[in-house]
Amino acid sequence: MAVGKPLRQLGLNSERVLWPSKGPGKFETEIENLEQRVGLTTLEKAVAWAHSKSMWPDTFGLACCAMEMMAIVSSRYDIARFGMEAFRSSPRQADLLIVSGRVAHKMAPPLRQIYDQMLEPKWVVAMGACASSGGMFNNYTILQSVDKIVPVDIYVPGCPPRPEQLMEGILRLHEAVQAGVPPAYEIRSVAS
Amino acid sequence: MTFEAVPGVIETKEAHGETTLVVDPARLVEACTHLRDADGFNFLSDIAAADYLGWGSAGPSGYIGTAWGRDLNRPSTAGYQQVPAPKPKRFSMSYHLLALEQPPRRVRVQVWLDDGEPVPSVVSVWPTADWHEREAWDMMGIPVAGHPNLKRILMEDDWEGHPLRKDYPIGGEPVRFSEAE
């Protein structure tokens, strides 16, 4: 991830300014060779890269979607390629909350408590139709979308979504993180 | 298999290959004990409560053009081809029993209750009835007399109302742009 410009284009004054016909000095040539081998970047981008490459999910499987969430850990879909096979049971150690399944009214306080116990930065993926919007259950007991109580970054539709669909959602989250999009709790609140 | 010796039976019905014994609620425990000990029904499969409020109120289905008519925009609310016979009381509790033998025998013991009328608990006969009766109380509001631990089981402890009753609304949120607004 080199910045892509040699130092002289960044306005570094050197003897060349005073001596226009002189080419790059020994020091500058060494720096150029070094740039080609070492990534130079800003601190934010480095941190975002680290966040996205080892974003550990929390075990929050509620219903049918949890089966497909377990399938992404299995050998065919293998989320370990993206550094995420370590599902942490404790929310204190987790970065990503994949709400997989229908959230009943009774489960809403534990869900919010788990979310609050996670440390920043934290992301939420609403997996499946029930977590995204209540799904086929528009009734007295199912929360019509989990974004009523926690701010959600990515919604993955499906009933249940295929493991590949969930991975697509997670990878788009990684791209968003690397592009510098802040987690949902910074840019939006819960739905009304 | 005849059920004449079972105490408290008001009526016996046979339909779809299943036998239903309608029993007087006051003598339910006696009837169940008899069925378990004398007739060998040692397995309680399920306790199902049903609410018959509004049974048959959709009326008979008419052709388009009759006075009652049919709303083509809501076709699945059309009435019946044959109005069902009225039920004796509002609630029914059906106890599905099974005898674990070859060939298996099944029977349904049914009691009819009004709103608020308690039904005696059969936990002393089959311990598995514990949670089924709690669910009947939670979902339908049928009080179970003599139950050792009658609390809500599926809803929160402080929930008001009994969700599976017919006068309890389905709830949820209105789906936008779905009705003629």
Place this chain on the structure above:
Amino acid sequence: MAIAPDRPRAAIYDGSRIPQPVPTVLHVPEELRATGDVLQVNFGPNHPSTHGVLRLIVDLYGEEVVGLEAVVGYVHTGFEKNMEQKTWWKAITYPERIDYLAYQNNELVFVLAIEKLLGLEIPEKAKYMRMLLCELNRIHSHLIWLGTSALELGAISMFWYCFRERELVLDLTEMVAGTRMHTRYFQAGGLAEDIPPGFYAQCRTFCDWMPKAVDDYERMLSRNKIWLERTRGIGLLSREDAIALGQSGPVLRASGVDWDLRKVQPYLAYDRVDFEVPVYPDGDVYARYRVHIDELRESTRIVRQCNDVLEAMQGEPWIADDRKVVLPPRHELHTSMESLIHHFKIVTEGYRVPEGEVYVTIESPRGENGCYVVSDGGPKPWRVKFRAPSFVALEATATCMRNAYVADMIAIVGSLDTVMGEVDR
């Protein structure tokens, strides 16, 4: 040289261990509570080992569990009320999500109840295909059970092995029904669509591979010292207690009761296929594990037999011919006015099921799965109640948990094979 002294293995007990006065709650004895050493711990709804959102309020005296209460309802979805709002046809999508590991079995029990009320005969091909899919689903359910239970007891690699076979099962399901889980493939009258031609060969490959996979699992666990230590003599449930507590399925068969609804009350075509029912007398977690492993093998046998029968039945109808209930084939809509009217009425209004009440039971991977349906003669169900075997299995937790340690609790709750979607409905 033993690292830790062997615990004497408990044998099946006499009498009843069902707690009194509440059969499902273990109360802490007063003398223990007076010592002040009893700690109440919450195994909350979010826990890696509780197979979904089960909450156990556990009283611990050191490592021993002396008090237990299960709190359920954290995924109560209101299925039964939702199904009353939908027509019979649309309501079939709901039961699948109740027991989300054995989704075909839930569909089957509801569809069988509708067909019983309608008095509808289904073609042979539909019977065998339903049986094949339900047995594939049984394999799927047992694989997930085995993978997650072993994972909780520390045999972590079992998870990956079992899920590898699960993918093969789901490939077959996807080939037939278009989706991996929650297929909505059963209709009142038979199947939604015909069986694709490439299915038979792939199913045969699966049936050839599966026994070797089960051999692998057995090689890893069945004589593994750690597995034996953690599962033998744990979670004892005697015959009489199991029957009194309404247990069914593998839990009942592991307590020595030879009871399988597929044999004693055959539905579909189970009386025409050849399979054994594993029964073990020990009543502990290891016996339940053995029942599950043997059932994996037996289900593969049934799948193989059904596959052979179905391959010979290619070209036969897959759904009944009753146009009042079943959609007519599309090519008829162009030529026949009656078909068009039937299609219109079935799609808009839905078919009507005659008035009555039935209770249908099948053998799902967890036990006796029942469906009580009350119809008022209209296009929608009046009352649907599902008898969930996991609901009843959780009632037995308190009895199984006598003299158990905390580590055993994980093994016991896992061995009862509960699916919380089914418990809470």
